Amino acid sequence: MDFWKTIKVLLRRWRVAVPVFAVSIGLAAGVYVSVDTEYESSGTIVLTSPTDGPRVAAEQSGPADRVNPFLAFDASLNTSATIIIQKLQDPTVQEQLVGGNKQIGYEIGNGQLTGPFIVVVSLARTPDDAKNTVAKVLDKARTELKQSQEALKAPVSTFITPVDIIAPTNAEAKTGGKVRFAAVALALGLIASLSSAYAMESFNQTRKKKRSRERAQQEWQHQGSLEQNGSSGETARMHPVSQKPG
Template sequence: MDFWDLTKLMIRRWYVSVTLLLVTIAATGYAATEIKPDYAITSYVQLIPPTVASDPNKVISVQNPWLALGLSSLSNAATVATQDQTFLDALKKKDETASFEITISDKNPVAIIAVVAPTLEEAQSATTEVTTQYEKSVDSLQKQYNVKKADMITAYRLDKGENLKRPGGKVKRAVVVIFAIGILLTGGITILVDTLLRRRKRRKGGDAGAAPEMPPGSAAIPLNGTFPSVPQINRPSVNGDADKTKPLGQYARGGAQQQNGRDPGAETIVIPSMPRARQGGERGNDRGRRT
């Protein structure tokens, strides 16, 4: 069944397909109005190296191994530390439905923290928790090397939590899924109903055209007292003429009924002879005569 056949079937069973389509449209509209988009807040955290002396003649020795590796290395390490399972469990207990993602800029050591939550309060709370944990991770990674405070790399948040968006991707996905499921159910249920109706119609037609059942022990008796005629079987005669034998049905009625005033038992059935056997006998006689 192709798309055109399905369309014709849905038109023929319009009372089923139209009802299901209306239900699908109603469910899709309800999902579009009731499902609310999430709140997304994006934060930016910049890593700042330690300050140097304003006097170029003054030599200052900075002892921080992360400076030798680069600020990007410290930013990546802080990202991994922020995604620790202990912190994730604590965040889940406080903001159950919030989720976050940390990405590092390629050009500058800036951590981009994106938080998504169903409510504005959860989004703001989760953003504060994640940025604070990221800053703590930057400090702890340097303190384990006994870096002095003057030599430490500091994390500075560039935004004020005002980068708020409400993306409608979740609503669009829900609407598309509900509408697709409704269309599939409409086609499937319409085909099922059509199959059941055809089967019931075929069953009713078969019951109406069937012959009535006879009770056990009964026999069929013709109303006019005669039996249907038996087709005649033509047999060629011995002499090859066009004479026909009597119908076999005249001798199968038990001798109780006569045909044309004669007794059926007095009739003679003529069996044609075998031509080959006759020729063989004649050849045998000829051989006997020759001998």
């Protein structure tokens, strides 16, 4: 019932609703054009254990066995990947990698994958910036992993090795944000169109009711005046003035 009432109001007030909606479409198109397109690229590496194991025997390198501390506990590879991810999530490191460019950003994590995966996703205003940023972050992850193991004096033969799973992909345009902004603008325009139609309808209905009340009041006053005049004439006929001959 409300739907058909709305349709009737729009049909009656189309001279107001249609221009407002047309302007809204123009605004939505302007929003879509004005919002910059972002490009997305991604890449993935996985950490692998050394083929010779995490330990170097004493007879090969010294008086005691030497072990890679990164491989000295359960789920070592997963923990090592988490450590690298945490380091590259540092805001200072992120700013260094993107050169302070606010139009470039990246996210790093395990991509919700099971295992020691490091997944990088970058968003930028140009395809090259997105792809290059992924490459930089993955290179930084490799460097951090190597430096961390060197700092702990792990034998080189026991180093954890990063292996490329997905090289930095060619960036693709992401238009979802543009579409969302345009959809919001269009929805607001539709609301404005309906509101303007209802406002005009309400104004006209109020004006009609006011005119009806004024007309009814005038008719009532006119009828009362007639009745009053009629009563005065009857009174005059009921009490005639008589004159006696002198």
